[in-house]
Amino acid sequence: MARPTATAQRINGALRHVPAWTLYLIGAAWMAFLFWQALTGRLGVEPINALEREYGDVALKLLVAGLAVTPLMKYARINLMKFRRAIGLLTFFFVLAHFSVWALLDVQSLGRVWADILKRPYVTIGMIAFLGLIPLALTSNNWSVRRLGRNWRRLHQLVYGIAILGAVHYIWLAKGFQIEPLVYLGLILGLLATRIRWKRLLPARWAEA
Amino acid sequence: ALGVGGLAGRAGAQEALEPNSFEEITTYNNFYEFGTGKTDPAKNAEALDIADWTVTIDGLVDNPGTYPLAELIGGLAVEDRIYRLRCVEAWSMVVPWQGIELKDILDRAGVQSGARYVAFETAVQPENMPGLRRGVLDFPYVEGLRLDEAMHPLTIMATGLYDRPMPKQNGAPIRLVVPWKYGFKSIKSITRISLVEQQPATTWNDLAPSEYGFFANVNPNVDHPRWSQATERRIGGGLFSSRQDTLMYNGYDEVAALYDGMDLEAQF
Numbered sequence: 123m124a125r126p127t128a129t130a131q132r133i134n135g136a137l138r139h140v141p142a143w144t145l146y147l148i149g150a151a152w153m154a155f156l157f158w159q160a161l162t163g164r165l166g167v168e169p170i171n172a173l174e175r176e177y178g179d180v181a182l183k184l185l186v187a188g189l190a191v192t193p194l195m196k197y198a199r200i201n202l203m204k205f206r207r208a209i210g211l212l213t214f215f216f217v218l219a220h221f222s223v224w225a226l227l228d229v230q231s232l233g234r235v236w237a238d239i240l241k242r243p244y245v246t247i248g249m250i251a252f253l254g255l256i257p258l259a260l261t262s263n264n265w266s267v268r269r270l271g272r273n274w275r276r277l278h279q280l281v282y283g284i285a286i287l288g289a290v291h292y293i294w295l296a297k298g299f300q301i302e303p304l305v306y307l308g309l310i311l312g313l314l315a316t317r318i319r320w321k322r323l324l325p326a327r328w329a330e331a
Numbered sequence: 332a333l334g335v336g337g338l339a340g341r342a343g344a345q346e347a348l349e350p351n352s353f354e355e356i357t358t359y360n361n362f363y364e365f366g367t368g369k370t371d372p373a374k375n376a377e378a379l380d381i382a383d384w385t386v387t388i389d390g391l392v393d394n395p396g397t398y399p400l401a402e403l404i405g406g407l408a409v410e411d412r413i414y415r416l417r418c419v420e421a422w423s424m425v426v427p428w429q430g431i432e433l434k435d436i437l438d439r440a441g442v443q444s445g446a447r448y449v450a451f452e453t454a455v456q457p458e459n460m461p462g463l464r465r466g467v468l469d470f471p472y473v474e475g476l477r478l479d480e481a482m483h484p485l486t487i488m489a490t491g492l493y494d495r496p497m498p499k500q501n502g503a504p505i506r507l508v509v510p511w512k513y514g515f516k517s518i519k520s521i522t523r524i525s526l527v528e529q530q531p532a533t534t535w536n537d538l539a540p541s542e543y544g545f546f547a548n549v550n551p552n553v554d555h556p557r558w559s560q561a562t563e564r565r566i567g568g569g570l571f572s573s574r575q576d577t578l579m580y581n582g583y584d585e586v587a588a589l590y591d592g593m594d595l596e597a598q599f
């Protein structure tokens with residue numbers, strides 16, 4: 123592993139005095155700010171779809187941020203570990219907000235919500251990702267970490283699949299060939315690739331070199 | 332505003348429609364040449380060069396040629412038409428257009444007997460259209476109508492809205508408006524009109540034939556594969572606006588006869 127560079131040391135030093143709860147504060151304020159913008163016409167003349175997209179977009183960004191924590195530690199020695207739980211929980215809350223705007227303000231009926239989940243693959247995928255986040259959110263506390271032991275790690279590796287589903291959900295709902303959804307998938311796959319232990323996959327004599 | 336000339340009973344129905352505001356109509360647009368976001372056209376379309384605009388009319392016509400706009404439509408009756416606009420994405424607006432019946436333009440061009448379809452093409456201005464560089468669609472944007480649809484009195488070539496020249500993001504200086512079809516059929520900033528024998532290629536149909544049909548008539552009973560078309564959201568209702576039922580042919584039942592005997596599930 124690399125030694126922390128001066129920049130990494132500076133970042134680590136600066137973050138040492140930032141408590142993790144500030145992230146919850148920023149997240150909640152951002153969620154409320156977006157809602158207020160939608161309410162007051164600042165997200166354009168069709169605020170329902172705009173708010174739905176804003177919440178979904180933040181959720182995807184948080185997924186990417188959450189997956190970046192480990193590689194940043196491993197390759198750049200930038201230590202964001204203490205923020206990882208907050209990033210994960212905020213991801214869940216933004217997905218919950220995204221889902222709520224879709225179900226309550228956009229689709230507006232339980233029957234149609236159910237019909238969409240069954241009939242529309244991109245909705246199905248989004249729903250699976252959302253449901254997958256629930257056990258992760260419920261076990262994001264010290265008691266669960268102690269209680270589950272090794273299984274906690276295994277359970278939380280679910281997020282790899284959830285992140286891919288989230289990116290595919292975005293690609294699938296876009297019209298035409300759009301770059302942005304593909305960028306998210308690329309970032310997520312790239313961050314997941316950093317977790318593959320390549321040496322294990324290679325023949326032993328290569329690994330020696 | 333005047334009703335549809337020559338169609339008794341339509342004028343009253345049009346009066347009942349409450350148009351969206353100029354701001355709503357000009358800040359929420361799909362015009363992929365200027366970006367895929369709904370507000371991108373309002374931000375970027377100012378670059379569209381509409382000086383010395385010409386429209387080429389070719390194919391099976393008596394008077395083919397490239398006409399300056401004034402020559403194409405000069406002397407033809409401009410009418411007010413307050414139409415519903417239903418986007419395939421399940422939102423809708425009401426727009427007070429000014430325009431000329433397409434039939435008047437086609438009559439002036441002299442449609443020959445072999446013509447069965449009308450093909451349209453949008454301008455391509457690479458320096459002015461940032462969306463062209465991103466390759467979201469195959470440009471130029473192309474659309475088409477069957478000749479009887481094109482000749483229908485509801486079909487207009489719009490040159491303005493709210494008594495102002497057509498805003499660029501809405502398809503200046505001249506665009507098609509076919510109110511009973513999903514909005515993507517109403518091609519913008521037209522530079523070519525071709526009278527042809529075979530059904531022409533159309534942009535969205537080429538890209539995803541299972542999602543966007545050639546006819547693209549508004550139909551609450553035929554869903555888009557990725558979302559329901561049974562209801563729509565009227566733009567302008569704010570964060571808590573309710574969905575409303577989508578009407579067959581977007582409420583323009585008088586066009587139903589054009590599709591007699593067609594299987595609307597298959598030819599959507």
